[in-house]
Amino acid sequence: MMQSLIGLGASLIAPTLMKKLKDQKVQVVHAMPGRVRLQSDHWKNEQIARALESEFSTIPLVKNVSASGITGSLLLEFTSDHLTPEQFDEIVQLAVTTSTECYRYIDSKMKKSMKKSVHSVDTMIKKQTGGNADIESLLVLGLVFKGATGFTTNPAFAGSLLYWAYTLLTREDGRS
Incomplete structure (x- = not known):
């Protein structure tokens, strides 16, 4: 019963996550064990880059983080060589959420x-x-x-x- 509820919750949340990812057009530019580079044109802003770096520097799973407001990329190095699909989804979701929250603070x-x-x-x-x-x-x-x-x-x-x-x-x- 509990797994059915979790599955139902995931099926309801997944379309929302996918819509945000599609809206942000997040791309995996490069991935290798323990490291991934994400990119979005929506991240081409220095304030967003700083917010991404700040947010990801607090996550224990992230060893190093570097964001570029010029290229709109986010380089993450992890403490582990492999991430579960759920961990990766959470990482991407956090990047999308962080950048979306920054929009209210930047001039259009x-x-x-x-x-x-x-x-x-x-x-x-x-x-x-x-x-x-x-x-x-x-x-x-x-x-x-x-x-x-x-x-x-x-x-x-x-x-x-x-x-x-x-x-x-x-x-x-x-x-x-």
């Missing part, structure tokens, strides 16, 4: 691209105006104009635009 590629674009536009505006304007000052100017001209049609919205402009001008984060 889209956000990085948007920041880079805003910085480029800001630099261009500063160069073109001899440092007299930047993207933030133009934004404030636009907010003040829209707020001042919009009072007759929508005073509440116009007031919020003026307040937003005011907060941008008076904040003290070293950017004023």
Whole structure:
């Protein structure tokens, strides 16, 4: 009876594990007794690489660990020459879980691209105006104009635009 329940549990968990592995596209790049190199394009981030190294360095079965945020690879050397299929599954699952948990702490590629674009536009505006304007000052100017001209049609919205402009001008984060 107990083996049937364990088998049922494994059959329910296995598709979830396989879906995560498929989503992460984890590949075994190299394997030999006591050593395996896993790779995933989703691991091409230094924060994820550090998290993988940190997580695997606490496991008694792992003798040495090295992760690369450039190649997205994880090299594991074990204290034993052979792993059971269950141990290997746990290792891969831990790598997938660790990397997935890191996503909430890293900037998305889209956000990085948007920041880079805003910085480029800001630099261009500063160069073109001899440092007299930047993207933030133009934004404030636009907010003040829209707020001042919009009072007759929508005073509440116009007031919020003026307040937003005011907060941008008076904040003290070293950017004023």
